[in-house]
Amino acid sequence: MVEVAEDAAETRGPAAEPTPDHPVRPDDGTGGSDRGRSGRDEGSSRSFAEEAIGHLDTLYRGALRLTRDPAQAEDLVQDTYLRALRYQNSYQAGTNMKAWLFAIMRNLFWDRFRGGRPEDVSLDGDGEVSLYDTLRDQTAMPEAEVLDRIATDEVVRAVERLPELHREVVLLVDVEGFSYKDAAEVLGVPIGTVMSRLHRARRQLQKALYEYARESGIVHADRDR
Amino acid sequence: MNCQDCLERLDRYVDRELTDAEIEEVKRHLVDCPPCEDHFRLQVHLKRLVKVCCDQGGAPAHLRAKLRQILF
Ligand SMILES: [Zn+2]
Numbered sequence: 480m481v482e483v484a485e486d487a488a489e490t491r492g493p494a495a496e497p498t499p500d501h502p503v504r505p506d507d508g509t510g511g512s513d514r515g516r517s518g519r520d521e522g523s524s525r526s527f528a529e530e531a532i533g534h535l536d537t538l539y540r541g542a543l544r545l546t547r548d549p550a551q552a553e554d555l556v557q558d559t560y561l562r563a564l565r566y567q568n569s570y571q572a573g574t575n576m577k578a579w580l581f582a583i584m585r586n587l588f589w590d591r592f593r594g595g596r597p598e599d600v601s602l603d604g605d606g607e608v609s610l611y612d613t614l615r616d617q618t619a620m621p622e623a624e625v626l627d628r629i630a631t632d633e634v635v636r637a638v639e640r641l642p643e644l645h646r647e648v649v650l651l652v653d654v655e656g657f658s659y660k661d662a663a664e665v666l667g668v669p670i671g672t673v674m675s676r677l678h679r680a681r682r683q684l685q686k687a688l689y690e691y692a693r694e695s696g697i698v699h700a701d702r703d704r
Numbered sequence: 705m706n707c708q709d710c711l712e713r714l715d716r717y718v719d720r721e722l723t724d725a726e727i728e729e730v731k732r733h734l735v736d737c738p739p740c741e742d743h744f745r746l747q748v749h750l751k752r753l754v755k756v757c758c759d760q761g762g763a764p765a766h767l768r769a770k771l772r773q774i775l776f
Contacts, residue, residue, distance in 0.1 A: 525776065528775035528776055531775065532768075532771060532772065532775055535762075535763045535767075535768060535771065536762035536763050538763075539762060539763035539764075539767065540758065540759065540760075540761060540762070543761075544758060549764075553764070553767050556763065556767065556771075557767070557770065557771065557774075560771050560774060560775065561774065564774065564775060622742065622745070622746045622749070623745055623746065623749045626746075626749050626750060626753055629753075631756075631757040631760065632757075634753055634754060634757035634758070635757050635758055638754060638757075638758055649754060650758070652719060653751050653754045653755055653758075654754060654755055654758045654759060656755075658721070659716075659719065659721050674715065674716070677715060677719075678715050681715070681747070681750065684750065684754070685746075685750065688750075
């Protein structure tokens with residue numbers, strides 16, 4: 480199994496302070512990027528704003544999944560745009576603005592809403608059950624068909640119940656379609672950490688959805704089939 | 705490739721993070737191994753389901769208006 484101690488090496492998680500070597504972190508204004516620092520004209524500022532607001536819906540959805548609260552999601556998104564505007568000179572045109580905005584947002588989320596400390600995530604495999612294995616034992620219904628009978632709200636709920644460190648990886652990779660590399664940059668962790676969190680998150684989702692399917696009668700856990 | 709090798713690569717396979725050579729190896733195994741093929745289908749399905757379900761709805765209009773005032 481890969482790196483059991485992944486989260487121990489990263490006690491504080493996303494740093495509040497800007498780090499110069501972080502490719503998508505906002506510039507702190509002390510140097511680094513010298514491109515367009517003072518010469519940014521109104522036109523490029525406007526095109527920055529246009530591009531940024533183009534990501535509003537997806538940022539808001541992400542904020543809603545992170546905070547699980549519409550009012551907090553609005554605050555988080557607004558603060559994200561304020562910070563993006565303040566640090567717009569550190570954004571290099573033509574690079575991945577969605578990743579840049581998500582990096583700002585998740586750092587704000589941890590700093591402001593979570594006091595900068597990622598919650599503890601269980602590192603053992605307890606409670607992780609493969610939907611596939613379980614269904615194989617207990618039902619004749621094809622697994623994909625079981626998933627199709629689960630309501631949208633229930634899937635969203637299962638995602639929102641994931642531990643935050645797992646949830647944000649699912650949001651970046653599965654919902655937003657980020658590569659492992661881009662997700663790793665947004666989160667400020669190695670790619671291996673993205674992979675192990677993603678794997679655990681998926682097992683947890685399978686378990687949650689299976690339990691829902693059983694509770695709601697979509698599958699029956701009869702042992703004497 | 706045995707089943708364990710295949711299952712260890714399944715996340716990366718589903719996420720298109722393998723090299724072309726690795727993709728071919730996994731594909732070859734999946735053709736011959738119905739249990740791994742089932743795992744694969746379930747994973748793809750779950751990924752798509754999460755995407756579709758979490759990708760609905762957008763920002764409220766008043767938030768968009770407020771941000772436009774801030775940004776422009
Ligand atoms: Zn196999």
